Amino acid sequence: MAAAGSGHDALPEKQQRALRQAIRLEWLTIGLLVVSATLIYLVMGQSQAMQAALLDDLLSFLPPIAFLVAARVIRIGANRRFPFGHHRSIGAAHLVSATALLLMGGFLVVDSVLGLTAGERPPIGLTVLFGQEIWAGWLMVAVMAATASPPVILGRKKLALAKTLHDKVLYADADMAKADWQTALATIVGVLGIGVGLWWTDAVAAIVVGASIVWDGWNNLTAAVQDLLDTRALTFDEEEHxxxxxxxxxxxxxxxxxxxxxxxxxxxxxxxxxxxxxxxxxxxxxxxxxxxxxxxxxxxxxxxxxxxxxxxxxxxxxxxxxxxxxxxxxxxx
The missing domain is CATH 3.30.70.1350 (Cation efflux protein, cytoplasmic domain)
Structure with missing residues (x-):
């Protein structure tokens, strides 16, 4: 029987290069998320859509962190206690991040629905920027527009690496990042809706963002559980291999x-x-x-x-x- 060595031993040179590149991209992702979450926090006010966007950014930390932890664990070789090595740390990381996405997305949907049924009307007032008074909503729109593109670009790069590595955690991260423009668009619509007097668009936008998180969480959770239950091996995007x-x-x-x-x-x-x-x-x-x-x-x-x-x-x-x-x-x- 072939020796089940460490994850790095199992990877050819091409995959090892892809893994190193993926690690760099995940660290870059974390850095961009820190900047993005900080900007959204500074301008979000009482907008439910902006608060949902902040939660979405905070949850987006989970897949890259899970990937980086798993990438370290698979370096540990097989031993008597773990005779198959530590390759399944990828599956464990997938399960943890998917569970968190599902739970937090569900909380966001319920909270936003309650806010909508209660008729909560979040105010967006004026703020002073460089000595000029402007509507705070324009700052929110600008921040969401500026932070939407980088995750999409990184997501496409990660998707290619996920295929090379057969890495479902990286694929889940890439899939979420590719859809970030939808989160940004929904948030912008919600904020502008408040500006024209349609107060309910803010809560609806938050529900849309929350539903997107729930969808990602559910799909990834079912895939992770099936893998850990030894379902027939599939491709990284859940097709027949x-x-x-x-x-x-x-x-x-x-x-x-x-x-x-x-x-x-x-x-x-x-x-x-x-x-x-x-x-x-x-x-x-x-x-x-x-x-x-x-x-x-x-x-x-x-x-x-x-x-x-x-x-x-x-x-x-x-x-x-x-x-x-x-x-x-x-x-x-």
Whole structure:
């Protein structure tokens, strides 16, 4: 069996470069969030939409922090207590950040709905800037417009790295960042609505922002829980993974193998693979043959990090059903 070393040992040079770049982007993200949250706090007043935008920024700290912590933990190698290594710290980080998003987003929606039904009318008065009196709402609009673009740009960069690394925490962060312009737009509409006398637009904008956070939290929470429950490994964006079919085809193409199916679990950046193989009738595979197939599977792709080849008399029915389902969807069996 391939040694389940540290996360860095499991990554080829291309992925190691991508990981280092992702770490730099996450530190840059944290720095920008500090500036953004500070500016929003200074100008938000009593606007519910601005308060929701501030909460959105504060929650946006969670994915980069979770990613940075996980990136440190996966450096720890496998040992007797953790025989599979610490790759699943990625999944744990995903679960923590998703849970926080869901809970805080739900709180924001409930609080905003209560404010709307109570008819709360947040005042936005005048403020003095460089000796001139201006409507404070213009400062809010300016801050939201200025802070909307950087996360979107960083989100697109992270999305490419998430694909390279097969990193679901980074993907969740990128997905949230790409949608930040929607938060900014909703907040701007809410503030301008107050300015023209439509007081309710502020609470509605806060509800929209909160609902967006809940949606992100729910999607990421379900994905994180399924991974930790050893669901069939999927791509970083939750699609059927073609690598599983490729591994099964390789095993079935071996001369002494009559049939094969794989049980693949997502360990974080890498996969743990149990390849169940049925030998051709009358053939008893040797250790050399088993190890040769294991090595071929291990070399097929860097994500197939921890590989076992298990001879069996027949393939369990539930794996057959999984393969049929994948075939029906047009994926590799």
């Amino acid at each position: 073609p690598l599983i079919g490729e591994a099964e085809d390789l095993a079935r193409g071996t001369a002494w193998v009559a049939d094969a199916e794989a049980r693949v679990r997502d360990q974080g950046h890498v996969f743990h693979v149990e390849m169940l193989v049925v030998p051709v009738p009358g053939h008893d595979p040797t250790m050399i043959e088993l190890d040769s197939l294991r090595r071929q599977l291990h070399q097929l792709d860097w994500k197939l990090h921890d590989v076992q080849v298990v001879p069996v008399f027949d393939i369990p029915d539930h794996l057959r059903d999984s393969g049929a389902h994948a075939t029906a969807e047009g994926e590799s069996p």
